[in-house]
Amino acid sequence: MSGLPHSPHALVTGGGRGIGRAIASELGRAGATVTVLGRHRGMLDDAVATGAAHFAAVADVADQPALDAAIAEAAARQPIDILIANAGTAESAPFAKSDAALFRRMMDVNFMGVVHAIQAVLPGMKGRPYGRIVAVASTAGLKGYAYVSAYSAAKHAVVGLVRSLALELAATRVTVNAVCPGFTDTELVAGSIDTIMAKTGRSRAQAIAEFARHNPQGRLVTPAEVADTVLWLCGEGASAITGQAIAVAGGEV
Template sequence: MAQLSGRHALVTGGGRGIGRAVAAALSAAGAAVTVLGRQQAALDDAVAKGHARDLIVADVTDPAAVSAGIERAEADNGPFDILVANAGAAETAPFGKTAPEQFRRLFELNVLGIVNCAQILLPGMVARKSGRIVAVASTAGLKGYGYVSAYVTSKHAVVGLVRSLAIETAKTGVTVNAVCPSFTDTDLVRESVAAISKKTGRSEQDVIAQYVKDVPMARLIKPEEVAAAVLYLSSDAASAVTGTAMTVAGGEI
């Protein structure tokens, strides 16, 4: 297991789903974890259960709020050594019914949400000659899917951002990578499955089977499996790994 004692990690979208699993894994490895998100109750629960030490209530699309939260958390717990940029969202619609505003909204959250955090934390990491940035992207950053063109566009941008930053920071001691999971068994996916099941009359098992039809393992990915990849990329063992888009996808890619 990676040993992260003495490291301070920021996990955005850390109150639930993949972000919560990542926070728990980093904490178990000894890191002091600060979770950032919009839902106070979920963040409080992460701290109460020992998955995080501190919390920041902020929207990653609000640079001023993010900056203020990071400044306070660093004053309390020391500078951030690790950024796990996990906050994001997906929306579905046929391309012809996808308004430009949906493209803007998802780009703002999925891409600029990472930019807003990285631009604050990266200078300090470079100055200390040490740091890890891990973006939680998606297989949608590596291939196309129908009816989610705005989401796919934003996730491709995330992978491009990671590759560019990795080149810029290659000689600084900072690594920048992406993790690209396939459909993951989170509460958000389960809520989507339930909604489709209710709308179509199909069983939830049938809906999930459709989700994973292109996954050779024929199952949803576990959040803990994504967290394990993030944990590795955050560790000293991954010091030579940068600019990669690591798939956790059951063979889909």
């Protein structure tokens, strides 16, 4: 596996914690200059202070003007070669109780946040000798899960965007791919585990097992496993890999 070109600039949305932070750390170890972007200044500053990233930018990916401004500031420091569109959120509800506002929230962050970030970086990236766009989708973008129809719809949209945009950019040096983690050991899943415990009275081990049962390996995926896949897609040796949605899910898909 060939590595990254010399000192590319990587922007990681949702980079303050979980999968995003793991990706930022992995790209930094591989030689990238890394800017993490997110809503919570404290988490981002901690990522910089602990060496997981070099710079931080504060913006909500659902707020296009704020995101555009933050990305422009990051690109002025160094042109952006790698975009990891990782920011996301999840809410669960039966479809009958999933109102239009819930669908809009899921689409605004999980899908339009990806669209906004790509639109902000792509004009400059297309003029560079190398470019990588990786969206962190989900196995929910490849299959369905009960009680998360809005989230699943948004992640399916991300996969469709990746496949279409990859074709548009196939004649350039920019590749566009998605990674689709299964249930991963992150703060987001931890919150869902707490909800299951509160609503059902199950133990933490039982609640974790509810998620792990989807994975044929019988466990949660680790953020490091997702980050390693992203690093490979960003390497020069993956220049022929584009338009793909790669499941990191222990064989679930």
